[in-house]
Amino acid sequence: MLKKGLFLSLLLLCFGGMSDPGITFNLENLRNQKESLSDHLGKGPILIDFWATWCKPCVKALPKINALHKKYAKQGLVVIGINEDGVRSKPKVKPFVKSMGIDFTILFDNNSEVMRKFGAQSLPTTVLLSPEGKIIETHSGYSANGLKKIETKIVDMLQEKASD
């Protein structure tokens, strides 16, 4: 009973006019430093790629996503790769990333909690966020055409940003 009361009290408090930092996360990068989504907000569109080393389509997509990062980073695109290998395969990820020449930020989602938060059900999943952190589009699976559509959307968002 007390538990239910506490639960409801918290809910009511939350509807009391407070507001929100968007979907948040605070994950470790390849250098053991914590990075949160809020560190990247306001710069430009944010492309989040959920991937794993064992996932064949993810590996196929990584060089293409890296190319997007190289092409549009200067204009404000932020690319974040969220690795889903899990804590048990963590030591294998950095050699993979470095040898593949991946330049964008890689973060470890050790317990897949961020993946769940974004509602991603399968790998790879790419999520395009507005500069404020709002989800614009979610794509599951890899396809060259799908990635082209994401690129078109990114270009639109960058042009919009430039014209503001």
Place this chain on the structure above:
Amino acid sequence: MNSKIIIALIIAPLFSVLPTSSFAQLRLNTLSNFRIGELPNSNAAAATTYYSDALLEYRHQFIDFGLRVEGYVSPNMKSLIQPRDNKFQKITQRFAQINWAWGNARIGNLYGLFGRGMIFRAFELPGFIYESSIAQKQHRVIRDVDGAKLAVNWRRFSITTLGGRIVNPLIAPDDKLRNFGNVNGGQFEANLGFGAAVGTAYLQHKTETVESKLSTYFAKWSADALLDRMSLNDFTFDIYSEYATDKGYAKLAALTPKDPHAFYFSATTTWKKTGASFEYKDYKDFNFEINDPPPVIRENQEKLLNRATHVLDAVSEKGAQLELFYSPTWFTRFTANFSRAIDERAVTGRPKFAENYLAFEYTGDKISSKFFVDSGKDELFSEIKRFTTGFLPDYSLMNDATIGLDIQWQYIRKVGNRGAFDYRIYNTYAAFKFQNWRALSLSISMERSNDPDLTDDLQVNKKEYFFNTSIGWRPMPQVNLLLFAGKRRGGTACDHGYCIELLEFNGMEFRVETQW
């Protein structure tokens, strides 16, 4: 309950300092699984079943809350332990979470991880539906805690504290045995700068019969910043080490006078296109069913290898693993993995595990392929020799479609203690796959085995065949339909380091997944 009130009192003042913006999201994920057929190695002759899972999550301003309902019914299937009414419908998760820029608080069902899972890991295995051969009820594989959690990240420090009731993920939601006692604990981590961090965690786990008082200490260092300063930008180097002990009941029950302990160490280095990682483990009396120490065994995704994954015995296992990685171009990769382990608990000697894995992958725009060879042994499971090889090519057609083959072959020699048996087992797997990511997928597969566990033929002459086909269709981005027909082999399946036993099935299955 007291811990939850304390957490609520702590977070209440934080409402006044939360940042402002405004958007709300409502999300609904559903899964429905209809099945008509039989479970050949179970006590049920026929199985017409329906399983459904719905997860509703709502995000408004700075709060998430969610509700998960799972249901299962099998009108004509009676299990041994529940012969009359083999069904359930239950709210299996409900939670509210408050997020702010430097942390979150959650009440209800929650997940968590301390260190690298040495003393605690609560998680969900996405996509898996589990069914035990005894209870014969389908449900999600979720090991969560029903309680409260507070996580705070402040400058260089992060603190997590949690408490509540933990469940056994392999027991159906309506079964009282699912309750696996209470956990209370926390983790503190401090970033020392220069890529170094230290941390400690404590967890008390109490059931009616067992009390564990687990503590762990970990340290990690990434030398990248230092190497950059020395103009050695092509190099990276990282180490991680963790040591955990139990001062509770397990210590009293331990066979050795030493404290139950677990030690894990990893070192990773990369140089240009080459990388290497080394891991070492030494676990003694450290299997608590609420933790997941790193197994230091490669979890391969190839079908035959995944089924043969060595399952860690944290009660007594020592070992090491070395993985080498070389990617001369972005489209070619070589992976070599060498794993060794020894079990010191077994009554009959000290069974050894060994695995050598070598793979080459090519990922081009049109053609991709993977070739692997794997050899090893797992004496704990009487496997004195195992060899597996496979070739997985695929070709991209027009309009985002791909066709692919998956051909694998495996030889296992199993010899019983004092020559009780000597089996030479051959497994063959072949599949043709067509996939158009946007709309349609088709898979036709065949598996053949003379494993006496399947054929009941101790002379290993008889062969068992598994033919099946599956068709996937995504009529709209939010809906995924999957139809399976044929015979599916059971056995061990591992994902994210957690292995479960899947049951064999013969029949038709129709799965509908939606995401709104």
